Amino acid sequence: MFASQRLRLLIMTLLSLLLVTSFILSLTLGAVAIHPMDTLRALIGWGEVAAETRLIIEQIRLPRSLLALLIGATLALTGAVMQGLFRNPLADPGLIGVSSGAALGAALVIVFSGWLFTNLPTAWQAYGTVLGAFVGGVLTTLLVYRLGQTAQGTSVASMLLAGIAITAISGAAIGLLGYLADDATLRNLTFWNMGSLAGASPLKVLVLIVCCALVWWRLPRQARALNALLLGESEARHLGIRVERVKRELILLTALGVGACVAMAGLIGFVGLVVPHLVRLMLGADHRRVIPAAMLLGAALLLMADVVARLVIAPAELPIGILTALLGAPFFLLLLMNAQRRGGL
Numbered sequence: 001m002f003a004s005q006r007l008r009l010l011i012m013t014l015l016s017l018l019l020v021t022s023f024i025l026s027l028t029l030g031a032v033a034i035h036p037m038d039t040l041r042a043l044i045g046w047g048e049v050a051a052e053t054r055l056i057i058e059q060i061r062l063p064r065s066l067l068a069l070l071i072g073a074t075l076a077l078t079g080a081v082m083q084g085l086f087r088n089p090l091a092d093p094g095l096i097g098v099s100s101g102a103a104l105g106a107a108l109v110i111v112f113s114g115w116l117f118t119n120l121p122t123a124w125q126a127y128g129t130v131l132g133a134f135v136g137g138v139l140t141t142l143l144v145y146r147l148g149q150t151a152q153g154t155s156v157a158s159m160l161l162a163g164i165a166i167t168a169i170s171g172a173a174i175g176l177l178g179y180l181a182d183d184a185t186l187r188n189l190t191f192w193n194m195g196s197l198a199g200a201s202p203l204k205v206l207v208l209i210v211c212c213a214l215v216w217w218r219l220p221r222q223a224r225a226l227n228a229l230l231l232g233e234s235e236a237r238h239l240g241i242r243v244e245r246v247k248r249e250l251i252l253l254t255a256l257g258v259g260a261c262v263a264m265a266g267l268i269g270f271v272g273l274v275v276p277h278l279v280r281l282m283l284g285a286d287h288r289r290v291i292p293a294a295m296l297l298g299a300a301l302l303l304m305a306d307v308v309a310r311l312v313i314a315p316a317e318l319p320i321g322i323l324t325a326l327l328g329a330p331f332f333l334l335l336l337m338n339a340q341r342r343g344g345l
Contacts, residue, residue: 018297022299023065025304026061026065027057027061031315034057038050063201064306067200068299068306070212071261071268072299073295073298073299074208074261075093075261075268075271075275076272076275076276076295076297076301077216077291077298078257078272079092079093079275079294080272080275081250082095083276084230084287085229085250085251087229091273092272094258095164096251097143097162097164097167098259098262099137099262099269100140101138102259103136103193104140104173105137105139106130109131110129110132110181111177111189133262137260141252145159145252191266192266193267195267195268196266197306198317200264208260208264214256215253218249219250219253223288223291224287224288225241228241258272269324270324270329270331270332271302271324274327275297275298302320306320
């Protein structure tokens with residue numbers, strides 16, 4: 001027992017060091033390489049730093065790195081929660097349709113922005129897509145949750161099927177909007193759906209913190225309830241868990257977190273799928289350990305993915321959603337084949 005506790009402590013320490021290292025690398029690497037010591041001087045305000053270097057770090061890379069850290073942690077957290085709720089390691093936050101609903105909301109704003117924001121200041125128009133994505137994600141989740149209601153309570157299976165249907169409908173609607181859009185609008189729509197952190201700003205970081213503060217506070221506190229749900233809903237009720245209330249809270253908070261992330265950076269897939277599964281391989285199924293470890297690894301993974309996206313075709317930039325899909329899709333197939341060998345999902 002003592003050895004296993006030491007191993008868990010070592011893993012958490014390594015994950016924390018990985019996050020710190022990834023954060024520093026994200027500030028120093030890019031089209032313009034910056035020495036790590038100059039980065040530290042710019043951050044803490046100690047010593048002489050070139051004005052150009054300080055501008056790059058404070059105005060461009062620091063907001064971007066913070067946004068990557070927060071989004072990676074949130075997607076991994078919600079992924080761990082969804083896998084616990086569905087009792088399936090192949091579950092993903094996108095299963096309940098929130099990502100596709102947010103994408104549809106953003107697409108509507110992008111395509112019709114000339115009509116919607118004609119009288120608004122230019123500075124405000126840039127955040128119309130963010131607002132549209134967030135509203136779309138929330139409305140989609142409320143619809144899926146309503147469709148999942150039965151006489152016996154909230155049916156997870158019905159919600160899953162409703163989420164798949166809503167995802168298909170949203171995809172068709174986005175395709176129709178792309179067909180109707182002009183060339184410039186179609187380009188904006190395509191790049192937004194690929195996912196990118198290039199539009200990071202201090203205001204976006206602040207908005208994400210405000211939107212997700214409740215998510216980060218409440219979801220980890222449901223670790224005991226998630227552990228009980230792994231045994232089945234009947235067993236969880238016998239253990240004193242208010243199952244319907246817990247499911248409702250988990251679903252709505254997941255929608256809030258994922259919707260906010262999609263609104264800030266577009267579609268970034270597979271983080272919520274891959275990271276919790278890797279953590280379970282290292283630490284077991286106890287959500288009291290899985291959730292904090294997943295948040296650390298998710299943040300570090302997205303930071304490193306953003307560094308690679310900036311460097312691989314520099315000075316241009318690869319959309320981070322493409323990179324996470326290239327890394328996550330093969331991992332998903334490995335999970336699927338492994339589940340089939342064990343006799344099912």
